Amino acid sequence: MLPAEVMRQAQAEFIDWNASGRSVMEISHRGPEFQAIAERAERTLRALLAIPPDYHVLFLAGGATQQFSALPMNLLAGRAGADYLHTGHWSGKALRAAGAYGRINIACCGEPSGFTAIPARSEWRLNPDAAYCYYCDNETISGLEFKSAPDVAGVLATDMTSSILSKPVDVSRFGVIIAGAQKNIAPAGLTIVIVKAGLLAETLPGTPDLLNYRLQAEAGSMLNTPPTFNWHMAGLVFDWVKARGGVREMQRLARKKAGRLYDLIDASALYQNPVAGPSRSNMNVVFTLADKGLEQAFLNAAEQEGLRGLKGHRQIGGLRASIYNAMPESGVARLADFMQEFERVH
Numbered sequence: 001m002l003p004a005e006v007m008r009q010a011q012a013e014f015i016d017w018n019a020s021g022r023s024v025m026e027i028s029h030r031g032p033e034f035q036a037i038a039e040r041a042e043r044t045l046r047a048l049l050a051i052p053p054d055y056h057v058l059f060l061a062g063g064a065t066q067q068f069s070a071l072p073m074n075l076l077a078g079r080a081g082a083d084y085l086h087t088g089h090w091s092g093k094a095l096r097a098a099g100a101y102g103r104i105n106i107a108c109c110g111e112p113s114g115f116t117a118i119p120a121r122s123e124w125r126l127n128p129d130a131a132y133c134y135y136c137d138n139e140t141i142s143g144l145e146f147k148s149a150p151d152v153a154g155v156l157a158t159d160m161t162s163s164i165l166s167k168p169v170d171v172s173r174f175g176v177i178i179a180g181a182q183k184n185i186a187p188a189g190l191t192i193v194i195v196k197a198g199l200l201a202e203t204l205p206g207t208p209d210l211l212n213y214r215l216q217a218e219a220g221s222m223l224n225t226p227p228t229f230n231w232h233m234a235g236l237v238f239d240w241v242k243a244r245g246g247v248r249e250m251q252r253l254a255r256k257k258a259g260r261l262y263d264l265i266d267a268s269a270l271y272q273n274p275v276a277g278p279s280r281s282n283m284n285v286v287f288t289l290a291d292k293g294l295e296q297a298f299l300n301a302a303e304q305e306g307l308r309g310l311k312g313h314r315q316i317g318g319l320r321a322s323i324y325n326a327m328p329e330s331g332v333a334r335l336a337d338f339m340q341e342f343e344r345v346h
């Protein structure tokens with residue numbers, strides 16, 4: 001979901017941006033107009049997340065999945081390998097991709113618990129020589145979130161695709177943050193990479209220029225044509241987050257929205273959420289029904305009420321309410337009312 005205000009603005013200027021007689025998607029990415037859009041978006045994101053000046057902010061194509069390969073290509077040259085915390089689907093995909101480029105140590109694995117909890121810190125087996133320690137900040141499919149950055153000594157790398165801008169982040173603790181735009185920032189097709197400049201030296205042999213963070217940073221993310229319209233939309237969303245009080249306010253709202261659903265689920269005899277309390281995601285609230293046979297009836301009745309997109313990910317089934325920044329409190333209240341009524345009836 002993207003903010004309705006942003007969608008309306010994008011619609012109003014769709015064919016005539018800034019009285020220029022052209023759409024943003026029709027202007028040259030190298031011209032002064034787009035340069036201004038690009039720089040402004042980066043400035044606003046830097047301010048929102050208090051990104052230190054010695055970090056590059058890249059606006060790339062290819063999705064978060066491409067970064068599962070780009071990240072090791074940029075950080076593993078001459079290094080012993082990397083640590084990965086395996087807490088669900090997305091960290092699993094990332095570690096399998098990275099395996100093609102170096103020795104990957106699975107420092108912990110939440111699979112025995114069905115990825116419903118983050119393994120205790122005391123159980124992690126970290127390699128002191130690892131180039132970085134990777135984790136997925138919010139496992140979108142199973143609804144599992146790190147509420148604070150893992151406590152590790154070395155360089156941290158993280159996938160924040162589904163949690164970026166939903167809470168403050170101390171960027172200085174990270175070497176790399178990757179985030180596909182399509183959950184909390186902009187339409188699919190844009191990926192943000194925030195990377196500490198001092199980490200970038202050699203890349204692995206064969207690394208394509210487009211995946212080379214240092215080259216992309218030197219070129220202002222414009223080694224080739226970037227996804228310009230998405231970049232523009234991202235800038236509008238950054239402005240929206242800023243106008244609404246920034247990431248601290250997003251966090252307050254996210255906790256309130258998610259809390260309402262978790263409280264309802266915990267008080268209910270019909271709904272269940274298997275995730276360990278402190279690790280429950282504030283963005284993706286997954287739940288199952290005590291009577292699995294009612295799932296389709298739940299989805300049908302919800303759709304009748306205009307509540308859509310509640311089907312869980314095809315990997316694990318069940319139900320999922322994704323309540324990203326743009327989901328208003330009133331939307332969550334509508335869902336909560338519906339869930340209570342459905343339970344009463346059934």
Ligand SMILES: *Cc1c(COP(=O)(O)O)cnc(C)c1O
Pocket residue numbers: 062063064065066090136138139140159160161162180181183
């Ligand atoms: C959606 C998602 C991805 C996949 O992003 P693509 O842009 O489709 O590659 C990766 N990581 C997380 C945490 C996600 O939620």
